[in-house]
Amino acid sequence: MSNLSTLAPTPPATRIHAIDAVRGLALLGIFTVNIQSFAEPFGRFILPHPGPNESALDAAGFYVVKAFCESKFYPLFSMLFGMGMALQWQRAREAGRPFFGTGVRRQLVLLAIGLSHAVLLWYGDVLFLYSIAGMILLPLLRAGPRTLLMVGGAVLMVTVVLTTGLGVLMALSPQPGDSTPTEFPRYDDPFGAFLKGFEGKEMEQGPSSPLWLGTETQAYREGPYDQVLKFRLVSWAMMLVFSSLSFGWHLLSMFCFGAALLKLGIFSPEGARLRRRLLLIGLLIGLPLSVFAVALPALGKPGMIAAGPLTILAGPLLSLAYLTGIAILAERGRALWLTRSLSNVGRLALTNYLLQSIIATTIFYYYGFGLFGQTTRSERLVFVLAVFLAQVGFSAAWLRLFSFGPAEWLWRSATYLRLQAFRRAAETSASP
Template identity: 30%
Template sequence: MQTYSTDNHLKPVQQAERIKTVDMIRGFALLGILLMNIPGFGINWDAWHRIMTGPENTKDYYTFAAIATFFEGTMRGLFSMLFGAGMILFTLNKKDTATGPTVTEYYYRRLLWLVLFGVFNAFVLLWFGDILFYYGMCGMMLYAFRNTNPKWLLVLGFVCMGVTMLKQQLNWNETTEKRKAYNEAIAVSKTGKQLSAEQQAAKDEWLEMEKRRKPDTTITNRNLRTMQSGYITIYQYWIPKNADGETWGLYHQWFWDGLTMMFIGMALFGWGFFSNKLSTSTYGMWLLVGYGIGIPISWFVFRGSLEDARNIGLYADRYYVNHTLLYDVRRILLSLGHASLLMVIFRSNIVPWLMRALANVGQLAFTNYLMQSIICTWFFYGYGFGWYNKLAFYELYYVVFAVWIFQLIFSSIWLKYFRFGPFEWLWRSLTYWQMQPMKR
């Protein structure tokens, strides 16, 4: 790796060139992602089923309902939007040099390293919910659209959302067809007639599906024992699961999920939404629209998911369209609401110290994201402090608040002395194949 040279025109964005509002919203999204990830780090798999099918007057339920309604998917949505915007920022004002790699080569080198960092997060840090791998893969599609008109980027985002909705509905159609065949088999059996082989198979298939939706004690206990074990045991446990998630998951879910929000983020950046170029009244309007429509839809989707979890049979009998079909609609609206609220607060100058702190977190987003994996795996997993499944669901968020405070303070102090976070520095140095200047 070469040492840093100021003669190279292709280099990272400098401090003076950064857009504070982009960093601020990214910091907010980065912290918010931990709201969704913390159950995966700290509690056994059967917790979700227990909360969703249990009483609705517990601290766990209230916490779960609030997180699911206001934040589910929206933090990842904002982060994905800003990833799309970041792609444009990376290529903005960069020109190919007479010698050396082109902008295109730097761009794809950057994403290939991101994919490898995702593999590192999943297979070394042992976080099964890694998103860096998916972002790197999705990001490779974006470069061809870097100069596309924002209105067409928005159309592309909605097309990708439409693909996701179509896949969801087709899957739900399969479920309702299986339920219909089961109901027909039950109706025949009630008449005293013997079921045909096809009808018996339909009945057995539905009952097996219902069984799979309930926690399997053997599997959940094995997961609990494993997560309370040493590093090697957990590592071997997650190899097949991570490998499956980063192949099957990318193909069936995360590719379209990521592209939807990335294209929309690119469009919004093109219109100046994230760079503080719109009027305060425009941000206020999107705040009202995002929350005014998004929150009721989100509550509707949440209540539908409870019905689904409690009795899939009755749910399939009642609905020909699954509530999750509105998942992307609600998270786009809520993401816009969250971002608009931040912009209004930023412009009002009510808590400038908090906005600066969030911007610092956002500037170190890559480091802070991997830091969350390091902190939480060591706090919860057996090779660390061993707190896995020892906290109630609502108590997990005490850990979230502690990590937030630490990262807000850490980011502010770090940036007083250094240009980049440690992982940002490594990523940039690998991308440009030059040692970047670290100290201010």
């Protein structure tokens, strides 16, 4: 049985700050993508092209986010998660501490947080899936970087095959019409009307069907909570199905790649050459392929089918450019204002991720300002930037007083089965 008195989280002084900085950047990119699903019905969020009623500015925003953010920042965040797990395993081994039991508890606590987040706030939660993929990665952490790269590559190929099959199914499914309604009839029971729509042909276009769009929009915009909860659970179930067919496999492959890169010393002084190589690969291969993948759906159904697997491959390559670019800036002491700001946000990654959900749902859902389905894409991108800048200020102020964010404190305390020192004063007084 493990001695719990020897178990402790990583102290701030031994953190790899480049990882925190990249994690902060990933949170900005993820929120840039996620904001669409906070503010719009599921059927609009999954459209492979801008809405027919969008302005040129909004259409440009769609393509910029598609090319440089979508399927780039969740692979980046996932690689960082794998790196974090590998780093914890290495430090536990060096200290002669058991790790597996702690690692299992850590993932179980994350699973509980993710489940609560998905059910109570937002269906797009990734924490639930991270915990499952993390459980799978745990026994693989003993492997060397070559084995981890091979496992990650094999899982990535499975993802490509599944994504291609999913693309074929979507291409063969009825496509949304040329016009998307913006005004809908009102329903006494939106979810009841939603279920009744499956009895006829009103749901042939799936989430993009006018009835689905209308009932979901009314529920999120006007409430009450039970209506929102029912639609959220439907969307979450669809996300879980999609994850089993593609997204979840991609996460696991990125976990493996991240753990391998950490073991290869990507953040060590000896890893400078590796960082430069990965930066070039990301810029010279990942960037053009990502842009090309966004253009492919314009070629019709064959392009739609090809875009999915190409994005699965190109996205992580561009992610590596983001990762190594920030790491090189941190290594050379350049743009310190940027790397320090991002690092503060990244140190509170779980808190800031959950805060983004709380703030966004307050703005767009009925219990706040009720702006669901009423904002433009460009307005939402301005909102994302404003929220992130606020999080930069909040994170810096918080870390002057506290060692962890509130969500991190809860996660660590539950993992290590004892309350962690929260205030910096308590942390300092406890130091030898």
